[in-house]
Amino acid sequence: MSNPSKVTKAEEFEPRIVAFLCKWCSSAGSDLAGVSRIQYSANATPITIPCSGSVSPMFILSAFNKGADGVLISGCHPGDCHYMEGNYLARRKLYLVKELLQFIGLESERFRMSWVSAAEGAKFAEVVDEFVEDLRVLGPQNRLKAKR
Amino acid sequence: MVNVEEIRDYAANLLGKGEVKSVLGFRRGSASAFAEPCTITDVGEAASLVWDPTCLNNLTLYLVKDHKQQAAAKTPDNRPVGIVAKGCDSRAIGVLLQENYFKREDVVVIGVSCEGTGVVDPRKLSAKLKGRTASRVSFYGADGINVRVYGEETETVIPAQEVLADRCLECRAAIPTLNDIVFGEAVGAREFDEPFHAAKAAESLSADERWATWEHHFDRCLRCFACRAVCPMCYCPECVVDSTTFVVTLGTSAEEKANRIRWCERSANTSESAVYHLTRAIHLAGRCIDCGECERVCPVNIPLRLLNTKLEKEAFEMFEYQAGHDIEQASLLSSFRDEDPNSFIR
Ligand code: SF4
Ligand code: SF4
Numbered sequence: 001m002s003n004p005s006k007v008t009k010a011e012e013f014e015p016r017i018v019a020f021l022c023k024w025c026s027s028a029g030s031d032l033a034g035v036s037r038i039q040y041s042a043n044a045t046p047i048t049i050p051c052s053g054s055v056s057p058m059f060i061l062s063a064f065n066k067g068a069d070g071v072l073i074s075g076c077h078p079g080d081c082h083y084m085e086g087n088y089l090a091r092r093k094l095y096l097v098k099e100l101l102q103f104i105g106l107e108s109e110r111f112r113m114s115w116v117s118a119a120e121g122a123k124f125a126e127v128v129d130e131f132v133e134d135l136r137v138l139g140p141q142n143r144l145k146a147k148r
Numbered sequence: 149m150v151n152v153e154e155i156r157d158y159a160a161n162l163l164g165k166g167e168v169k170s171v172l173g174f175r176r177g178s179a180s181a182f183a184e185p186c187t188i189t190d191v192g193e194a195a196s197l198v199w200d201p202t203c204l205n206n207l208t209l210y211l212v213k214d215h216k217q218q219a220a221a222k223t224p225d226n227r228p229v230g231i232v233a234k235g236c237d238s239r240a241i242g243v244l245l246q247e248n249y250f251k252r253e254d255v256v257v258i259g260v261s262c263e264g265t266g267v268v269d270p271r272k273l274s275a276k277l278k279g280r281t282a283s284r285v286s287f288y289g290a291d292g293i294n295v296r297v298y299g300e301e302t303e304t305v306i307p308a309q310e311v312l313a314d315r316c317l318e319c320r321a322a323i324p325t326l327n328d329i330v331f332g333e334a335v336g337a338r339e340f341d342e343p344f345h346a347a348k349a350a351e352s353l354s355a356d357e358r359w360a361t362w363e364h365h366f367d368r369c370l371r372c373f374a375c376r377a378v379c380p381m382c383y384c385p386e387c388v389v390d391s392t393t394f395v396v397t398l399g400t401s402a403e404e405k406a407n408r409i410r411w412c413e414r415s416a417n418t419s420e421s422a423v424y425h426l427t428r429a430i431h432l433a434g435r436c437i438d439c440g441e442c443e444r445v446c447p448v449n450i451p452l453r454l455l456n457t458k459l460e461k462e463a464f465e466m467f468e469y470q471a472g473h474d475i476e477q478a479s480l481l482s483s484f485r486d487e488d489p490n491s492f493i494r
Contacts, residue, residue, distance in 0.1 A: 058388060061412075065422075088488070092481065092484050093481050096433050103358065103455070103458045104358060105358035106355070113493045
């Protein structure tokens with residue numbers, strides 16, 4: 001398999017996104033985008049998680065460490081959490097992670113969070129497309145990537 | 149002025165009555181003018197306790213160690229431990245109580261107010277003395293530190309602002325709020341420096357400049373884990389960055405090795421050290437009480453406080469949260485408010 005982030009020419013660079021999707025909403029939202037045959041970028045690798053509140057900051061750091069160009073976390077809209085308040089806890093925790101990543105100088109566009117419900121297939125496609133476009137401009141993520 | 153005799157008497161009394169099994173405090177160090185942490189267990193030893201601006205350590209670390217020891221002991225001694233605590237030390241105890249690490253009745257907090265000064269930074273002091281060694285360092289008053297140099301008769305007064313540890317310059321609560329008794333006057337904020345000013349200055353740089361700085365620091369990290377060892381909040385029995393329970397033996401199969409989650413490698417290189425430091429920083433969000441111990445013990449002078457204070461600044465400004473201030477409060481990451489920032493989410 002070719003390694004997309006090794007390619008230097010901007011137009012050939014395919015950003016790799018690791019997307020942590022809540023099982024109850026965003027994951028179903030991404031399914032809906034698929035079954036509705038909405039065309040969108042295939043750059044995101046979805047990982048289903050029980051709740052956005054279950055995201056450990058280590059997931060994010062590890063993804064960047066292993067070469068992700070961008071990390072997306074997507075959960076249920078405020079008020080709609082299957083576990084009542086998981087997404088509120090996620091919001092606070094991930095705000096701090098975002099601040100910390102920016103503070104050490106990771107480009108702020110590389111870490112993203114969204115609220116996508118199971119009915120929002122089109123929104124999911126939009127969020128991913130937008131993310132890919134922004135990452136294309138930034139180029140490969142080399143700051144936190146392990147140099148192995 | 150804190151009268152050290154009063155601290156000694158109080159400690160001796162506690163030990164004499166058998167109310168505590170030991171008292172954690174400071175005694176004169178043998179190597180330099182700097183005080184060293186000590187555990188005293190009998191009344192006679194109380195006379196060796198000292199209190200001056202060289203009492204740098206956060207003794208709360210030894211409460212944690214004692215707790216771990218007792219948990220592993222066949223015949224645990226569950227009597228409380230007395231501890232001489234500055235403002236920051238008492239906040240550290242506060243965080244541990246908030247997390248139910250031990251109970252309030254397990255500790256007797258002998259609070260000492262820093263009274264408008266604080267502790268000196270050994271690096272700043274030695275730069276000031278230009279290679280000479282201090283033989284005695286004491287409080288002069290609210291804005292001065294008395295220093296006597298080896299082989300010299302006279303004492304010099306150095307303005308406190310020039311030699312105090314960075315965190316003391318911006319300390320907002322020099323009185324131990326959690327205490328059983330406090331010695332010294334209740335002088336609160338220091339205000340030599342604006343709180344979080346270093347983090348604010350760093351924020352104003354560009355992302356490239358910030359990364360250049362941190363890449364340089366992460367690159368130099370030795371992964372000696374001194375910063376983790378000295379931090380009273382780093383008490384997890386197993387740390388994600390060095391999985392000690394995964395032991396590779398001759399019998400470990402290739403599959404077991406492959407399936408083990410490796411959050412990061414133990415090797416000291418820029419990216420792995422970055423993961424270590426970011427993990428540690430986020431783990432300490434809302435828990436770091438800014439004792440500055442991690443930065444003090446780092447052999448390569450990595451500005452670790454900066455990472456932690458950045459998150460404490462966010463906690464304070466965004467969530468009105470201060471670590472160790474209120475032991476009844478839910479911790480930063482186990483609570484939320486409706487008005488938490490939401491605009492960054494799409
Ligand atoms: S992270 Fe550093 S400053 Fe914060 S509590 Fe731990 S040792 Fe103290
Ligand atoms: S004390 Fe300094 S060198 Fe040692 S692990 Fe911590 S940051 Fe790295």
